[in-house]
Amino acid sequence: MRVELFEVAGAGDGPYGIAVGPDGGVWFTLVHAGEIGRLGADGAVERLGLGAPGCGPSVITVGPDGALWFSRMRDHRIGRITVDGKISSYGLPTGDAGPYGIAAGPDGALWFTELNAHRVGRITVDGEVAEYPLPQAGAFPSVITAGADGALWCTLNQADAIARVSVHGEVTVHRLPTGGTAPVGITAGADGALWYVGIGGGLVGRITVDGQVTEYPLADRAAKPHAIAAGPDGRLWFTEWGAGRIGVLTPDGRLDGHPIPGPGAEPHGIAVGPDGAVYAALERGQIARLAGA
Secondary structure: OEEEEEEOOOOOOOEEEEEEOOOOOEEEEEOOOOEEEEEOOOOOEEEEEOOOOOOOEEEEEEOOOOOEEEEEOOOOEEEEEOOOOOEEEEEOOOOOOOEEEEEEOOOOOEEEEEOOOOEEEEEOOOOOEEEEEOOOOOOOEEEEEEOOOOOEEEEEOOOOEEEEEOOOOOEEEEEOOOOOOOEEEEEEOOOOOEEEEEOOOOEEEEEOOOOOEEEEEOOOOOOOEEEEEEOOOOOEEEEEOOOOEEEEEOOOOOEEEEEOOOOOOOEEEEEEOOOOOEEEEEOOOEEEEEEOO
């Protein structure tokens, strides 16, 4: 297994979020440049400006309508881009919301977190927005994903907790056992549980839909795991932002890591394609692909 690197942007442009689109392309955000990029199967790179260089596009996901949806953290909007490059965006009722995580929900809408407003939001594919408050101010809701139980689950980075949000906006908070975990990434696993990474605690965690938590500490507790994605074979892949590695947790509980060549990689978002290929967005201006994964 080896890591392939693709040059997609300048070091200051900031590849951040990443998703494999329905067209087979690898779509990514350029958080500092205010652009969306696409890496094709042939290695060709396209970049599309959003008309707002400071908008801070962050997390990106495939929507139920076949388009890519993404958060615009700095100008407080939700963006949409079709696979043929048509761009639109929607403002949020809370002007300083700071949208960050975004995921397709089981109800045909997109759900997102609001870092600054301590809320979770819902946006339909027609742009209608609803917002639901979380019980604790300053919890810093981060990444969100749909669970096997028909609810949305999100990390509460500053509360060391995971929140479950029903499609009606009812919130249940599960406290994590390790103080300073600071969870960021979360994904639904093939086993029906939710899996998260603690950037502060240096661990991978598993939480069942009834709130039972199991932790898997990394050998390098300073690795700062940031994002996590589930593979079709049950493996969990995650970025180690502080260590410049792509980590993996196998279904039998074994942890391993794959170093990214060169200094200053700073891997952020991670995605797994339907063929099992693993992609990570590197802050220094590259996309990494794990070949033979």
